[in-house]
Amino acid sequence: MSEFFTVFAAVLAALIIAPAIQKHADRWWSGLTDIRFVQRNGVFISVYLVVAVVFWVLFMIVLPQLYMVDFSFRHNLPLEEVGGPDDVYTLENYRYLLFGRETDEAWLNWLHLSVFLRTIIASVLVTVANFALCYPIAYYMAQVARGGKARLLVICLIVPFWVNEILRAFAFRILFGTSGVINEVLQGLGLIDGAIDFLRADVGLYAGLTYAYILLMIFPLYNAIESLDHNQVEAARDLGAPWWRIHYRVVIPHAKPGIASGCTMVFMLSAGALAIPQILGGPSSLWFTQIIYDWFFQGLNWPQGSAYALVLLLACLVFVLGVMRLFKVSLGDIAR
């Protein structure tokens, strides 16, 4: 019955409001079409453009990020107390990352800080290793290989990366496990006596991370190097430059935007990786994202988790800005 009244009231309201809207509609309409943006796109397309972009920028990018910042400065309160007198700003979540619980004996919260530092340093190393691994291949594909061969190489590169990230990590588990292929082969050759626990030693983790992001390093490099005129390399060679100087003085300066792009992507993805450390990390070794994950799903302390996430975000931001400064490139060159 109440539904009927709701509909009835809505119809009534519409009947009352409609003439008022009609009176003003013409004015609004002409006001709307006076805007140059609307003139250029037409009314319906303009509305679509504005709605889609505003929804994206505000409700998907800016407001969630800002809210996460706000949230990370709050206490972990039950739902009833949100907005109540206890809902005040606090630095507690950040203090905890640095110093741990107040009752702890140690001055600093080494457990979490060391994981954070290890994540950042290991990500930098993975990035560097990835660059060293991919540069020769990218150069070969872009400057040496021709036509069909280059295309075959591209296809060979892409195919492994269509396999899910998690399954790729699983492949490394089969490879590096205590009864994995490498252990069996080494034992079969008589090189080692007992099985080596590669996963506990994090060999599997670093190999897996390097493997996972090869494609994101190689393609920016390839695109950048491909645009280099091969005559420049020839000219340098004719003038007597050794091969390492050709790379150092001709190819790498030209490929800077590609290097910056590849390095930021690989760093960001390895620092923010969650699945690979969960699967390939040894039982005692943690990645910073795993601590964040635990705050959310085991500690059930979301503000604390947000604070940690924000610290990770800041670290990535510092790295991106650092790389941009180092290579003197703009964001437009990186994100392409």
Added chain:
Amino acid sequence: MNSASVRRLMTGFYILLFFAYLFGPLVLMGAAAFNSAPYPQVTPWEGFTWQWFGQLAQDDQMMDGLKNSLIIGVGVVCLAVPIGLAAALMISQIHAQARSIFYVIVVSPVLTPGVILGISTLVFWQRLGDWQGADFESLYYDGFFLTVVGQSTFISAYCMLVFLARLQRFDRTQEEAALDLGATHTQVFWKILIPFLRPAILSAAVLAFLTSFENYNTTVFTIQFESTLTTVLAGKVRMGTQPDLSALAVIIIAITLLGAIVHEVLRRREARREAAAFEAARRAEMETDLASLGQEPATT
């Protein structure tokens, strides 16, 4: 043996090593799918079997996750492609100073770790729901909705980049010509811009779907009580004890290889057709040239 051939040999060796690193783990995983040992392993080889494929089809959890992944993938395509298109069309029209800020804002999700996108989406929409006093069945707490929104945050940026690349080659005079001839703006949009962008729309949709399908970092936070294929897989792999995972990988690799081969064959056929058309055009041109040459003495 001179230094050039040594260098060529070393290059070849390096490429060989590189691709061994790339394919080795996958080949071994594929082999494990056919080993009848109850633990995913290649050595010792205990005999050839198909049983893990059968077991895979009976895994309800995984099939359920697969279904959810497909639904979310379609949702992301429906949300991210229109948003990416709108942003790409918008970016050339806004004021030059605002443009760079706009660009930084919309590209930033690409350079943000996925976990952070997931967390911020989850925290924001839940609080919005609390604030509205919405009940727990509503959209604000819905794993599917949050996952689609969270993934689209950065997938829209991918789509935008795809559209921007295509728009660079767009000839604005076509639009102006249509407008001069009396088309409305909406007509121009549907009859000129969209047909021009059709290949880009297709590739953006494929990219969006695939990215969504294999996303883990964002999904794991936003999906909550539901599951997708990747979250089910991650749970199983952490236990790491079932060979049917390798069977799934074999299926995925097989589909991928098939797709790559079909794509390459189609591309080659297209190239051959273009070459044939080019050849025909050249021959026709030569014939007319010859004909005119033949006529030349007569005319002079």
